[in-house]
Amino acid sequence: xxxxxxxxxxxxxRSSGKxxxxxxxxINSHMSFLEMLDVLNERLIEKGEDPVAFDHDCxxxxxxxxxxxxxxxxxxxxxxxxxxQLHMRHFQDGEELYLEPWRAKAxxxxxxxxxxxxxxxxxxxxxxxxxxxxxxxxxxxxxxxxKDNAELSMDxxxxxxxxxxxxxxxxxxxxxxxxxxxxxxALLPQGEPERHQRSLRMVAQANTEGFGACSNVGECEAVCPxxxxxxxxxxxxxxxxxASWTRRPAGASRG
Amino acid sequence: xxSTFQRTLRFYEATIGKKALIAVTGAILVLYVVGHMxxxxxxxxxxxxxxxxxxxxxxxxxxxWLVRGFLLLAVVVHIVASIQLWLMNRAARPxxxxxxxxxxxxxxxxxxxxxxxxxxAFIVYHVLHLTVGRFHPxxxxxxxxxxxxxxxxxxxxxxxxYIVAMALLGYHVSHGAxxxxxxxxxxxxxxMPIVQKAAVALAIALFVGNISIPISILAGFIR
Numbered sequence: 001x002x003x004x005x006x007x008x009x010x011x012x013x014r015s016s017g018k019x020x021x022x023x024x025x026x027i028n029s030h031m032s033f034l035e036m037l038d039v040l041n042e043r044l045i046e047k048g049e050d051p052v053a054f055d056h057d058c059x060x061x062x063x064x065x066x067x068x069x070x071x072x073x074x075x076x077x078x079x080x081x082x083x084x085q086l087h088m089r090h091f092q093d094g095e096e097l098y099l100e101p102w103r104a105k106a107x108x109x110x111x112x113x114x115x116x117x118x119x120x121x122x123x124x125x126x127x128x129x130x131x132x133x134x135x136x137x138x139x140x141x142x143x144x145x146x147k148d149n150a151e152l153s154m155d156x157x158x159x160x161x162x163x164x165x166x167x168x169x170x171x172x173x174x175x176x177x178x179x180x181x182x183x184x185x186a187l188l189p190q191g192e193p194e195r196h197q198r199s200l201r202m203v204a205q206a207n208t209e210g211f212g213a214c215s216n217v218g219e220c221e222a223v224c225p226x227x228x229x230x231x232x233x234x235x236x237x238x239x240x241x242x243a244s245w246t247r248r249p250a251g252a253s254r255g
Numbered sequence: 256x257x258s259t260f261q262r263t264l265r266f267y268e269a270t271i272g273k274k275a276l277i278a279v280t281g282a283i284l285v286l287y288v289v290g291h292m293x294x295x296x297x298x299x300x301x302x303x304x305x306x307x308x309x310x311x312x313x314x315x316x317x318x319x320w321l322v323r324g325f326l327l328l329a330v331v332v333h334i335v336a337s338i339q340l341w342l343m344n345r346a347a348r349p350x351x352x353x354x355x356x357x358x359x360x361x362x363x364x365x366x367x368x369x370x371x372x373x374x375x376a377f378i379v380y381h382v383l384h385l386t387v388g389r390f391h392p393x394x395x396x397x398x399x400x401x402x403x404x405x406x407x408x409x410x411x412x413x414x415x416x417y418i419v420a421m422a423l424l425g426y427h428v429s430h431g432a433x434x435x436x437x438x439x440x441x442x443x444x445x446x447m448p449i450v451q452k453a454a455v456a457l458a459i460a461l462f463v464g465n466i467s468i469p470i471s472i473l474a475g476f477i478r
Contacts, residue, residue, distance in 0.1 A: 008353070019353055072356030079358075098354040105347050168358075170365060171344035203271060212347030213270035213340045215367065216434040222359035231442045237271055238440030244266045 001027050001093040003036065007052055008100045013108050013116075019098065029089040033076065034059060034066060036088055053112040061085035061225065064160030067167070068113040069100040074164035074223040082162060082225045102163050104172035105210040119209040120161050120177060126205035127198035128181045130190050149187045156184035158226040165220035165228075171212030176220040178206050179236035180228045186239060196243035203240050270343065273336040278438035280333040281431050285457075287326055288424070292464045295404075298477060302401040309400040334375060341368050363430040370427040377420040384413070405472055414469035421465045429458035 003024045010017030027036055034056050041051035057065035061082045068083060070076035076086045091097070099113060107115040159180035166174050182199050185191030191198070214233055221230050266272035294312075297305045312319060357365070380390075385403060388394035390413075393406035408414045432454035436442065471477045 006353075069352060069354075072352055072354040073358060100352055100354070103348060103350050103352055105349050170348070170360065172347040173344070203269060207270055210347055212344035213274060214438075215340075215344070215364065216430070216437045217360035217364040219358060219360045229444075230437065231444060231447075234437050234440050234442030236440075237275070237438060240269070240271045241275055241440055244269070244272065245262065 001029050001088065001091075003027050003088070003091065004094070004096040005040070006096065006098045007112070009052070009112055010101075010109050012111055017109065017112075027088055029087070031088045032059065033070075033083045033086045033088065053110070053114045055114050056084060059084040062160060064162040067102065067162045067164055069098075069102065069167055071098050074102070074167040075162075075225055079222070080225060080227050082160075085225075102167035104163075104166050106172065106174070107163060107166060115163070117161070117163050119206075119211070120163065120174070122209060123174065123178055123202050123205045124181060127194070127201035128185070130185060130194065132190070143189050145188060153184045153187035156180045156187070156228065156232050159184075159224075159228050160226060162225060164223045164225060166211065168219040168223040169212065169214075170217060170219065171215055173214045173220075174206045174209070174211040175214035175233050175236070176224065176228055176230075178202050179232040182236045182239060183232040186235065195239060196247050199236060199239035200243050200247065203236070267336075270340060273340050274438040276332055277336050277340075278435035280329040280336075281435045283326070283329045284333065285428060285432055285435075288428070288461060289457075292461060295468060296464060298401065298404060298468055299471075305401045305404075306399060309398055313398060330375070330378070334371070337368065337371060361430065363426040364434070367427060367430060370423045373423055374420065374427060377416075377423075380416075381420075404468065405477060408469040408472040411473065414473055417469050418466045421462050424465075425458040425462035428461055429455050432457050 005022045005024065006019045007022060008017050009020045022040055024036065024040060027039070031039070034054070037052060037054060044051045054068060055065045057063045059066070061084060064082075066082055066084045067075055070083070070086075075081060075083050076090070078086050078090055101107075101109050101113045102115045102117075104115075106119040107117055110116050157180075159177060161177060161181075163177070165176035166172050169175075182202055185198065186195050216230070216233075218230055221228065267276065294308055295305075297308050315322075363370075383389040384391055385407060388396060388403070391403065391407050393402075395402050408417070433447070433451045436447075436450055468477075
């Protein structure tokens with residue numbers, strides 16, 4: 001099949017980018033989207049041109065490295081999938097595709113379709129953990145956890161931090177990512193002790209990084225390859241609002 | 256220990272705090288708009304009923320001004336917090352996509368920042384028109400509300416302006432009336448779909464109920 005690509009080419013973070021047109025006349029419809037780009041890059045290298053830079057790692061849809069915007073939709077037209085698991089058979093012969101990097105102030109472009117998602121790491125470092133004492137592994141089922149909570153926590157933990165939610169949000173908000181990372185811990189007894197502090201710190205870090213605010217349009221939920229839901233964002237709001245008004249500063253335990 | 260004042264300031268500083276305030280003030284304004292429409296629909300009960308209602312409200316005296324002040328405060332907080340968030344959100348996406356498409360985002364949800372300011376301008380015009388009596392040649396200052404409404408809406412451009420404003424109100428409420436629950440952290444998969452449908456139903460009810468008045472007047476059902 002024939003595919004026409006318009007790809008965002010940007011040399012580095014300081015230069016300004018532009019869309020460049022490439023034509024691939026002989027693409028196999030069983031190829032994944034990234035394999036199609038591999039073919040393009042091999043030909044660019046043969047011609048002595050600079051290949052298109054894009055992030056990828058496992059190519060199994062579970063690592064969260066890959067991702068860019070295809071025709072205005074993060075991870076392309078198929079719901080619940082990453083670009084590495086998107087196959088060319090979902091496109092028409094002769095289709096024109098516009099590939100752009102995640103666009104957000106907090107995700108500066110490194111090169112072409114590659115962005116720096118270090119802001120996500122700093123949100124996790126701000127509170128996305130549980131402080132546990134190390135030692136031997138605890139007994140299984142020593143802490144009872146309701147089945148529903150275990151399932152909801154696992155659903156939130158499915159977030160692979162790819163950044164599609166930020167890319168799809170009209171406000172470049174990291175609400176869905178932050179909410180997923182807050183939720184999967186908040187729903188479990190192990191996460192409960194630091195629940196308030198965690199929501200305050202992670203939300204504050206997301207604001208510091210320059211992500212926008214959530215305006216409940218739901219575009220993040222629609223493009224999320226792991227189908228993380230808006231319910232998690234409401235849980236984050238609930239925790240944050242509660243923590244803001246009831247948190248006691250250190251050393252003031254008697255209130 | 257942080258004082259309540261410091262706590263409030265810090266809460267407002269955060270995006271989630273602003274959103275919570277937009278939700279609460281939005282809820283106040285939606286409740287007011289519903290009450291306002293129900294009050295106005297008394298025009299169908301005749302001149303005496305509507306004018307008696309207007310006199311009853313005016314007889315509240317200082318309480319009326321207290322309510323007006325409270326509503327004005329809600330409007331100001333709603334607008335200021337929304338504009339601040341909008342500026343933040345614009346800064347968060349400095350470069351636009353060459354191609355942009357929407358999977359799920361509704362027209363209403365993406366245009367809150369457009370419908371909002373137009374509605375604010377409409378509210379100013381509406382108060383000047385039917386409360387103060389500006390831009391209204393036949394205005395009766397003796398609190399003959401029925402006459403003022405009928406005479407005001409006989410003017411076709413005025414009626415059209417009101418109808419357009421009510422369409423925008425419908426869009427704004429169709430997103431805002433469920434969004435306020437989400438922003439306040441209230442979301443349950445069992446109830447959220449119902450809340451979302453109720454928001455659209457409320458938006459349609461507000462639109463139909465309100466525009467029925469100028470349309471009835473232009474059509475001559477109310478004279």
